[in-house]
Amino acid sequence: MTQCNHGLMQAFKLVKKVQENEKTTTMWLDGNLENATPGQYVMAWLPDVGEKPFSLHSATPLALTICAVGPVSRAITALNSGDTLWIRGPLGKGFSLTGKKHLLVGGGYGAAPLSYLADEALKRGDQVVTCLGAASAKDLMLIDELTRLGATVHVTTDDGSFGTQGLVTAVVLEQIETDKPDCLYACGPTGMLMALWDICQAHKIPVQLSFEALTRCGLGLCGACELDETLCARLGLPSGWLVCHDGPVARLNLQN
Amino acid sequence: MANLTVDFLGIKLNNPLVLASGVLGTSPAVMERCAREGVGAVTSKSAGTEARDGHANPVALAWQGGVINAIGLTNPGCHAELPILIETKKRLKPLGVPLFASIFAPRLEDFGEVARVIAEAEPDLIEVNISCPNVASDFGTPFSATAKSAAEVTREVRRAVKIPISVKLAPNVYNLGEIARAVVAEGADAITAINTVPGMLIDAYAARPVLKNTTGGLSGPTIKPVALRAVWEISQVVDVPIIGTGGISSGIDAAEMIMAGAALVGVGSALVNGGPAVFGKINTELQEFMRSQGYQDLESMRGLVHRRANDTV
Numbered sequence: 010m011t012q013c014n015h016g017l018m019q020a021f022k023l024v025k026k027v028q029e030n031e032k033t034t035t036m037w038l039d040g041n042l043e044n045a046t047p048g049q050y051v052m053a054w055l056p057d058v059g060e061k062p063f064s065l066h067s068a069t070p071l072a073l074t075i076c077a078v079g080p081v082s083r084a085i086t087a088l089n090s091g092d093t094l095w096i097r098g099p100l101g102k103g104f105s106l107t108g109k110k111h112l113l114v115g116g117g118y119g120a121a122p123l124s125y126l127a128d129e130a131l132k133r134g135d136q137v138v139t140c141l142g143a144a145s146a147k148d149l150m151l152i153d154e155l156t157r158l159g160a161t162v163h164v165t166t167d168d169g170s171f172g173t174q175g176l177v178t179a180v181v182l183e184q185i186e187t188d189k190p191d192c193l194y195a196c197g198p199t200g201m202l203m204a205l206w207d208i209c210q211a212h213k214i215p216v217q218l219s220f221e222a223l224t225r226c227g228l229g230l231c232g233a234c235e236l237d238e239t240l241c242a243r244l245g246l247p248s249g250w251l252v253c254h255d256g257p258v259a260r261l262n263l264q265n
Numbered sequence: 266m267a268n269l270t271v272d273f274l275g276i277k278l279n280n281p282l283v284l285a286s287g288v289l290g291t292s293p294a295v296m297e298r299c300a301r302e303g304v305g306a307v308t309s310k311s312a313g314t315e316a317r318d319g320h321a322n323p324v325a326l327a328w329q330g331g332v333i334n335a336i337g338l339t340n341p342g343c344h345a346e347l348p349i350l351i352e353t354k355k356r357l358k359p360l361g362v363p364l365f366a367s368i369f370a371p372r373l374e375d376f377g378e379v380a381r382v383i384a385e386a387e388p389d390l391i392e393v394n395i396s397c398p399n400v401a402s403d404f405g406t407p408f409s410a411t412a413k414s415a416a417e418v419t420r421e422v423r424r425a426v427k428i429p430i431s432v433k434l435a436p437n438v439y440n441l442g443e444i445a446r447a448v449v450a451e452g453a454d455a456i457t458a459i460n461t462v463p464g465m466l467i468d469a470y471a472a473r474p475v476l477k478n479t480t481g482g483l484s485g486p487t488i489k490p491v492a493l494r495a496v497w498e499i500s501q502v503v504d505v506p507i508i509g510t511g512g513i514s515s516g517i518d519a520a521e522m523i524m525a526g527a528a529l530v531g532v533g534s535a536l537v538n539g540g541p542a543v544f545g546k547i548n549t550e551l552q553e554f555m556r557s558q559g560y561q562d563l564e565s566m567r568g569l570v571h572r573r574a575n576d577t578v
């Protein structure tokens with residue numbers, strides 16, 4: 010890992026790739042990302058290809074879990090051991106562990122930041138339950154890793170090809186009714202996040218939601234990543250909330 | 266308490282801080298947020314004839330000296346910008362925060378039309394951006410490069426609208442004073458200085474420029490001395506008020522800019538650390554500085570370096 014001369018870019022070398030599912034790969038890099046918290050993200054740059062945001066799968070050492078969906082994510086996941094990936098970050102605000110019983114929810118590749126969060130919680134001796142949802146068995150990931158860390162893992166798929174058939178929110182509700190968590194943490198599609206918001210409101214559970222948006226500057230300057238104002242209003246966030254700077258995690262745990 | 270209010274071309278501002286164009290000027294929500302955080306006036310993102318996506322990532326980086334960006338004038342085009350400005354104006358009005366609308370155009374003959382469209386939103390001021398360094402590949406040499414082209418644009422906009430106009434100049438010319446005189450002669454009511462300073466960052470390990478656009482514009486602390494000199498020079502040759510912009514991130518920076526001759530102080534890159542809350546911070550620091558130094562109001566600081574320089578002659 011090399012600190013480049015301009016502040017935020019660091020050149021990391023790829024050490025190891027772990028295939029998580031058909032399209033998703035965890036890229037383990039050759040150094041630590043200092044001062045990071047779970048839920049924060051980095052901008053990963055490949056010269057001549059582009060730069061995109063990715064959540065931290067791990068900070069010590071740095072690892073990113075990347076789903077190959079377009080030019081940048083495909084090029085990064087096609088790198089080989091010893092190749093270089095440029096990183097600026099950590100950026101944004103991440104999760105903040107609240108209480109002792111944590112319910113983690115991941116939709117699709119939204120599971121990416123959850124093992125880092127689970128690891129931090131389990132190291133404190135806290136209880137971690139994770140609910141993972143995906144369209145199909147081939148889209149699931151990180152079940153083994155989360156289980157190995159010591160988290161309880163529930164799985165749903167839309168088509169029933171693995172775990173319980175249906176939406177992840179159904180399992181989350183069941184979990185809340187059997188053992189109410191101190192806080193719920195989620196990352197995934199906006200529809201899932203808003204459904205979880207409604208559930209947590211109804212059950213009076215603090216909640217931290219990680220949003221995605223088109224990210225350009227990653228510095229809170231350009232305005233590209235503004236969260237839709239109607240969503241802000243529903244969540245009680247100030248309008249003009251910036252995913253790259255105020256988030257990606259909206260900590261809604263202090264609401265009544 | 267020192268008085269921070271300003272009368273700028275008959276427009277009342279609660280304090281001299283102006284959100285610089287291109288920084289969070291993209292939607293009513295983000296502009297309202299800056300207003301609530303205590304900015305004196307808001308400038309919208311520059312809008313042109315038609316929608317532009319801007320450049321591809323990487324488009325901006327914070328490095329040790331400040332920020333470098335090549336956003337590439339991302340905007341929805343003036344017709345789509347109009348409802349954004351109308352809504353923004355509606356939200357800013359009860360907060361007592363004026364709206365400055367920034368425009369640009371690819372060709373000289375388009376400036377009047379863009380200005381006319383934007384004027385329908387009745388912004389308090391139209392800022393004419395002729396100095397973006399990041400679109401030369403699309404539009405050629407910026408109009409800010411010569412007194413002649415800067416004056417021609419000013420004339421086009423002046424003919425098109427009655428709203429006060431400020432022309433935004435670039436620092437990388439050797440005849441800034443001459444350019445300033447030329448735009449004022451064509452009817453500019455104010456001057457905004459400066460836009461970003463052309464620059465580039467190279468990653469030695471990649472052996473590549475870092476920005477996708479290769480070059481970009483520097484802003485933030487590193488350009489403060491460039492901005493101070495520009496405002497100092499312009500304020501000696503023209504009588505119109507200046508929106509002094511570049512590298513301002515503290516109350517003392519703002520005081521320096523006012524002493525150089527600025528009427529208002531633009532703030533952009535400082536939002537990198539702490540977001541729009543920076544406006545409250547700068548205002549508090551400016552108050553504190555003025556209190557400690559015995560300045561009652563901004564007028565008593567304005568252009569002070571000129572007066573002092575003249576005293577010693």
Ligand SMILES: Cc1cc2nc3c(=O)[nH]c(=O)nc-3n(C[C@H](O)[C@H](O)[C@H](O)COP(=O)(O)OP(=O)(O)OC[C@H]3O[C@@H](n4cnc5c(N)ncnc54)[C@H](O)[C@@H]3O)c2cc1C
Nearest residue numbers: 061062063064074075076078079080081082121221222257
């Ligand atoms: C804060 C933040 C954290 C993120 N963390 C991660 C992460 O940990 N892992 C990860 O894989 N991605 C993550 N993303 C998404 C990622 O940054 C990009 O959206 C993705 O890599 C697309 O870049 P691209 O150039 O490869 O494709 P693009 O050309 O940008 O996208 C190709 C198409 O795929 C769509 N698309 C984008 N992402 C997905 C997806 N995951 N599944 C299906 N379609 C998609 C796009 O809308 C587009 O239509 C994160 C985004 C944000 C804002």
Ligand SMILES: Cc1cc2nc3c(=O)[nH]c(=O)nc-3n(C[C@H](O)[C@H](O)[C@H](O)COP(=O)(O)O)c2cc1C
Nearest residue numbers: 285286287311394459460484485511512532533534
């Ligand atoms: C990300 C970014 C985007 C910008 N976009 C514009 C723009 O659209 N129009 C414009 O006139 N200036 C634009 N600028 C320049 C600023 O308005 C300002 O002149 C410059 O950044 C110097 O001020 P600062 O040091 O406070 O940032 C932009 C600057 C930045 C950092």
Ligand code: FES
Nearest residue numbers: 225231232234253
């Ligand atoms: S990506 Fe530019 S403000 Fe968030």
